[in-house]
Amino acid sequence: MLTGLQIAIIGGDARQLEVIRKLADLDARISLIGFEQLDFVYSGVTKEKFKDINFAEMDCIILPITGTAGDGKIELIFSNEEVVLTEDILVETPPYFTIYTGISNEYLNQLAKKADRRLVKLFERDDVAIYNSIPTVEGTIMMAIRHTEFTIHGSNVAVLGLGRVGMSIARAFHHLGARVKVGARKSENLARITEMGLKPFHLKQLEQEVKDIDICINTIPHLIVNASVIQKMPAHTLILDIASKPGGTDFRYAEKRGIKALLAPSLPGIVAPKTAGRILGNVLAQLIEEDVLKRKESL
Structure with missing residues (x-):
């Protein structure tokens, strides 16, 4: 009390x-x-x-x-x-x-x-972040369905970051039938991605890894999806940036290129x-x- x-x-x-x-x-x-x-x-x-x-x-x-x-x-x-x-x-x-x-x-x-x-x-706190990853995942799935013209099943999805939220998102999209690759920097995270049955890649290879993706989900609150990365993406790619404001995406260049990029922090409070x-x-x-x-x- x-x-x-x-x-x-x-x-x-x-x-x-x-x-x-x-x-x-x-x-x-x-x-x-x-x-x-x-x-x-x-x-x-x-x-x-x-x-x-x-x-x-x-x-x-x-x-x-x-x-x-x-x-x-x-x-x-x-x-x-x-x-x-x-x-x-x-x-x-x-x-x-x-x-x-x-x-x-x-x-x-x-x-x-x-x-x-x-x-x-x-x-x-780990407990808050892990619990919150549940509504965050549901909100990310909702946005992916709403803003694409194809199914998640069979699509190529890149998740950037293997924190507590990134791990949950990668696992959920994998279970929905997407071909999921996950970008990280730490060797232990790359090993964990492999153990999860997903494709790992180092974030320094990001420009090469986005050439065939349908959905890019960023969880890293630093500018990582920059103009050089966006320039390599297919025109139909959807970028979902769920990192805290201002996110990690060059939204100006994405708009210029005609790629839909959405900043969606605080998804649990929305969905x-x-x-x-x-x-x-x-x-x-x-x-x-x-x-x-x-x-x-x-x-």
């Missing part, structure tokens, strides 16, 4: 609604910022303006999955309010105060460091927000109890 804890939840998409329900059911008191356009009534939950929050009374904060922008601004889907997270705000918080975010950036990393507050990046939200809610409930409640009680 999270009885007595005061939690601020700022912005986010439909996944946050399941997080709110989970934490409220555990008896936490929740202040919502950036949800005034949403019709949401739940016991122990109040909608507030960012400027009215007394952060000295807050025990932790939950940011949107995307965290903050490079200037500290937080994107609010259900509000027009402008919210900027600053060091001045964090230094008001108690010493055990914890910041929870999906992903982070240099601004947020440095902000937490300067204020000496704990920063937890949920998507760097299965309830499932994705429950995953985050369960993990957050455990973390807050272990990290915040116990540290607060020990003081």
Whole structure:
């Protein structure tokens, strides 16, 4: 139970609604910022303006999955309010105060460091990433079907990256009958790809490997599908970039060449927000109890 804890939840998409329900059911008191356009009534939950929050009374904060922008601004889907997270705000918080975010950036990393507050990046956790790979795979399959004129079965698919999401996507497309090749850099990943019964290739060979593909699925959040790579692709190739913004594709050149390239980060929040939200809610409930409640009680 999270009885007595005061939690601020700022912005986010439909996944946050399941997080709110989970934490409220555990008896936490929740202040919502950036949800005034949403019709949401739940016991122990109040909608507030960012400027009215007394952060000295807050025990932790939950940011949107995307965290903050490079200037500290937080994107609010259900509000027009402008919210900027600053060091001045964090230094008001108690010493055990914890910041929870999906992903982070240099601004947020440095902000937490300067204020000496704990920063937890949920998507760097294996459990969250693996659970989230399930709706991500389903969303990728949905997009591949919607934006092609051929079946996945029998098509040539290249998956770039063998992280937790890349592995799940490669396996799923293989089971749907696609001829899957996977690009990676580490020798152990190339060995794993072989063990999975798929074709491995080193990413330095990417330009040669895309010459016969129908679908390219990128999971690497760095510019890897560049103009030189896109120039070698067949004109009908579909590029699905599911890496975090801004992705790893030269979308300008893809458009110039007439190749359909789609940036689709945060697929779990689009195709299965309830499932994705429950995953985050369960993990957050455990973390807050272990990290915040116990540290607060020990003081």
